[in-house]
Amino acid sequence: MSETPMISIANLNKHYPVRRGARDLFRQDRQVVRAVDGISLDIASGEILGLAGESGSGKTTTGEIIVRLQEATAGEITVDGHPLEASSRKDRKRFRREVQMIFQDPYETLNPRFTVFETIAEPLRIHGLKDKGEIARRVTECLTIAGLKPAEHYLDRFPHEMSGGQRQRVAIARGIVLRPKVLIADEPVSMLDVSIRADILNLLKRLRDEMGLTMIYVSHDLATIKYLCDRIAVMYLGKIVEIGDAEDVIAHPQHPYTQVLVSSVPVADPDYQRQEVTVDDAVPDQINLPEGCRFTPRCPYAQPACLSCDHELVERRKGQQSACIFSPEELRPRSIS
């Protein structure tokens, strides 16, 4: 990763104020939910990064900030060398074109009154393409890339006339029609049936290979992340706790939380012997975060030192960083209550 990263995130924060009524007016320390709390990462051009974590870990928020669906509270993001907080209209428009997002539920993000053609042509029109022939050509091309073949068969359909997988393909076709550089995919397959998930994953892979897209794949499903992504960043309560090569992280999780996450995934293999790591399944209150390492209250290896941890990422294996102050070998049974 010697070249400039396609996406560079530095010290990103997203805090939501907690509204508790008039009393807040008189409080100095306004309570906030730290949905994303000072994360930094670089994503190389053409890389697929998996953002893993449970609900409330901040993975979706991070994705939405990059596509500017939300404003960050603090921090810097550059895409292809341009800071995201650029002020000029032109720059903002360029971002909208270069960074696209696809969502979990395509049915909710597709306008039910738009045909497939209208859905995909709309971003082209918004970005000033007027030539009807060119629009038709681009739409057909994208549909074909997205695997809806023959494209003509689908152009005049409405979302409700299609299956879930087909709708997600339409959403992807819309996502790529502006030839973006970055694609954020937020749980794009979790609503889909098992038999067609692979298709979408393969499609995303192909988009990277053929169009050189950089991708952030947000998911709670480690299996699909492992299959699709080059690297994985595991988030817990707004912090990145582990980041590294996807296969390495899953095969050799360094952080106790990653270990828990990996061991929780059911495996369709009767011979598989899982490494049992048992934790409490209650995630702490997001407002009153624990001191030190946020995983301390649930961590089976928590030590007094954990209470002063500041989530500094430490390289534990090659290209694999963990925020745990201990290496896996140093982990000892929990000694604090």
Add this chain to the structure above:
Amino acid sequence: MLFYIAKRLMVMVIMLFLIATMIFLMFRTMPGDPTASMVDPSIPREARQALLERYGLHESLWTQYQIFVQDLVRLDFGNSFFYNRPVLRVIGDRLPATLILMLSAMLVAYLAGVLGGAWMAWHRGSPLESVGVTFSLIFRSAPTFWVGLMAIMVFSVALGWFPAQGMRSTGYTGDTFFEIFVNRDFLRHLILPSIVAGFYFLATPLLIMRNSMLEVMSEDYIEMARAKGLTERRVLYHHAARNALLPVVTAGALFIGAAIGGQVLIEVVFSWPGLGREIVQAVTRSDYPLAQGVFIIISAIMMFMNLVADVVYAFLDPRITYR
């Protein structure tokens, strides 16, 4: 919770003050001065002037407002021009009758509406359901006055079941609250108007309950309740109806204001000695103090009922907590 209520009450006082100011201005910018309808035109001009002075209406608007506010703070609504009595006494004489009729009408409407709405949702698609909806809408849109007269014709004049007019039999003695309101004679007079008013109000709770019930019935916890092997009755009333009640409760508070307004005609057709007619007369006669008083008190009642509804809501729905 207590803090919340206190806060709400505080807001209520401020709101009431603003409303009072608006009402004050509204009446004083209305055409026609109050002496016009009060004074026989044949009396001399000086007399009219003297009246204006007596009521303080010769002062500038600002001075009048200052006096109004000072009185308001002392909860003194002044004297009614027309009745020549303290506004609070005039209202006090009439308000209980209005409130009792309104509450019993709402009781009728809510009992019939909630039970009927739940039943209709449970038997969705049955012919009786559409009969129920049509029936309630007919009562809502038919002129109340006409419905009232028909009810009198049938149940009082033809069948003789209920008295036709008033709140008590002619010449009935007894003046304390209990003597007036807690006896058979009063109840007999109350039944017909509260049923007519109740049916007029019925559509709102009935339809809200039905819709809310339909929504609740598709919830997973209803299927779960069935899967638990509970009887249909228990599922209907303990699980579905209780949850479906929530929006009906909220609607109920908003309903109070509409009810006081909607009740005017009921009071007229049954000669019910309530506040409804007084409101209309006070406005047409430009009896500012009385009209102001009535509106401020109705506003207060509405706000209070809203608060009550919110508290009841919190009581019914544990997900709601007020801070």
Add this chain to the structure above:
Amino acid sequence: MLDVQNLSVEYKIQGGVLRAVDGVSFTLKRAESLGIVGESGCGKSTIAKALLQLLPKNGKISGGHVFFDGDDLVGKSAEEIRKMRQKRIALVSQSAMNSLNPVHTVGKQIIEAIRCHSRMSVKEAYARAVEVFSMVGLEEKRLRSFPHQLSGGMKQRAIIAMALSLEPDIIIADEPTTALDVVVQGRILQRIQKIHKEISSSMIFITHDISVVSEVCETIMVMYGGRVMEIADTDSFFRAPYHPYSLGLQNAFPSITEIGREELVSIPGSPPNLSEPQEGCRFHVRCPFATETCRIQEPPLEKVRDDHYSACWYNDKVESFRREAGKRDTWESVRKRIEEQILREDAHEEIEHEEIKGAGR
């Protein structure tokens, strides 16, 4: 203990009938745990609802029998069925988030269920509730909580506790972990396994995720288009599946344990539309090995090994199928076939349009 024979369920829908479950037979032994897997719309949840006779108003059991301890449940009165629910067959429903009534405490809802079927006093019922709560690892004080005060995992555990409360003969768990986070899901699955070992109840576990079945169940039943495709004991199934659909499913699924896996292959096309009449094998449209026979005649569920049944005309060719199924091209051919079929239909449609236009002139 449970012997389902030829069960069919129909839904009345706009403009026709949707046959969601079509002639499904299976048995469930005492203390056995059966996993039913399949895609959405394959009829797996409908089976659960049909067993408890909780079908919505437009659905009805249109045929077959459900023998439970020798009694046929089909045709029993609503009251008899009601008495049987929870006490003998309990449901752990799909959405933990919404299956508890938000206005009652969790304890009240459990005690209500217990007292509905037994003569226990409130006190006894409460004691039982505490007992089952501790089985699922919830503290006693949680009985006094309202649903919104519990996390998703806790709610699901409370529902499991409720299902256990009367020691039913059968527990039907309908996608009990789908809405939960991975870690929580893992914990719940562990717990279900543990409890299932402790008590003597049988279990039907319905899920779309075959890996979950592999962890929890002894027997697996694969459904497709309202029919059973394959039934086997879990070990046998995962080591050597027979049905082409099962083969496809296995290949479509990424796993965290495999290293450096090649490209996954998914099954092209989409499930059949059950509101239209079906002919032949339900899977033939998407099956790479389908023949004319498959298109016309429906294959029976045949025994292929001990405790292993598969509904395919070519169970004997399974060895070559297994080889072919791992290849991408095998499935790509299906995709091509489907695309061609679409093209043909489109062209046909166009011709029809032309004809109509022509007739108009």
Add this chain to the structure above:
Amino acid sequence: MGKMHIFRMALACLALSLVVSCGGRADVADEDMGAPVPNLVILSSLPEANRVNYEMAQELAEELAKIGVTLEARPTDFSVLLDVLYGEDMDYDAYTIGWSGRVERLDPDMFIHSINHSDNAVAGANNTSRFSNAEFDILADAQRQEMDVEARREIVWRAQRILAEEVPRITLYSRANVQTYDKTRFTNMVNMSGEGLFNEWSPLVMEPLSQDHTVPVVASNINITNLNPFAARSVYDWRNLRLIYDKLVRLSPQVEPEPWAATGWEIVEDTVVDVTIREGMTFHDGKPVTVDDVVWSYQTWMDLPDSYFASFTNPIESVEARDGQTVRFVLEAPYAPFITTTLTQIPIVPRHIWENVGDVTQYENARPVGSGPFKFVRFRPGEELVTERFDDYFFPVNIEGYIFKIYASPEGVLSDLELKNVDVISYDLIPAHINQIKNNEGGRFSHLELTEAPDIGFFYIGLNNNRPPFNNADFRRALTYLVDYDYALDVLLEGYGSRGGGGLVINAANEFWHNPEVPIYDTYDPEKARELLAEAGFTWDSNGRLRMPR
């Protein structure tokens, strides 16, 4: 081509000359005529307040349009109308309104002097027609001072003749007071003009037909607002208060003053009247009624400039006790209506109660104590006022009391009439109800007797006599032919009323004072109106617009 052109030119010339000659045929060019009649506005009642007045104003606008006058009928709220009529600006052309026929208006002073004398044609006074006629003023003043009734009637008749000729306003109609009572329960009812059944006399003389029902229920559709005679402002308050409080003189059913709490009066001079008080009267609380009470009552009324009776007490200069039985009134000027209005209106209140209450107008007087024939028992606002017979009263009353029951709508009263819960009604029935009772379907109303009394009040079209064209008496007279009096009476009032007419102020119902010999303009005849206007020098310009005489 050339021929054609010439032919066209010739045609055009011909046409032009025709037009010119047409114009020339009129005797006078427009600019030589009088000023055009200005565009006018008539402020009428709102249709919901008084349908008849509203319709008649609309009719008049249409009729005037036909004779080339633009009149806009503008329905106006009653209180706004009063503001305009009594306001400083006197800015209005015409209006519709009415004078109600109260019993004291049986005396001609109100209708002659108060509403027609030029002294009252100023802002805020009752001559809202702004009528001014010197000859009339002399007569109006004279009738006031003539204490001899016959002589006074002569003057009043002459005054009526002037009004008939001058037409200061156009009387449209009078309503008939149709009321009803239960003839199976009570008899000997008295029906009075301007009052109907619940007058001063019926309660005194009516007789129950059975001993089981001796307390009649009198129905009203208007609320009682006040029990304090110094603050009471509505007729309905008064109808009850005058039975609780007594008065020195009452007007007999034949409208003659009859000594009552007084045993007689003596006109000492034109401006001095001595009144003798009846002996042995007591208030309801047992205290005797003294001269002192009478003097105090009158004095208190006189000190209230804005009282209901201010116009009756204004002529009094002083009142004093001459001895234990006699009260002497000194008037500022001779005032003929003194006996018939002042003495018959002012109630006698017990001084021992009222002198201690401070501002008498602010006293609630929740339990009135008077010396009248009925004792107050209780009052429930919006429901009923209950009285009982005062057994120590000097006049024998047959009923044991009465209940004045308040209803919210005439429909409510009708249903209670049918249910026999009401014995007498105190307001005028609406035509629909009159017809229902008359038809008596199924014998539902067989027990009722309908009574009819002509009203001495009237509704009229007021004309601002200060403004053109209404400052022109010819125009006003012509206008009377544009009003369809039959339409008002027969169609709009369904026949329940009496006919109006230009200049009519004292109704035929007021037999004694009405001058039957004066001509009344009460025919609808638009042609006649045109004729009169033409005769008076009005002209129509080329647009058909009416112009004032030069």
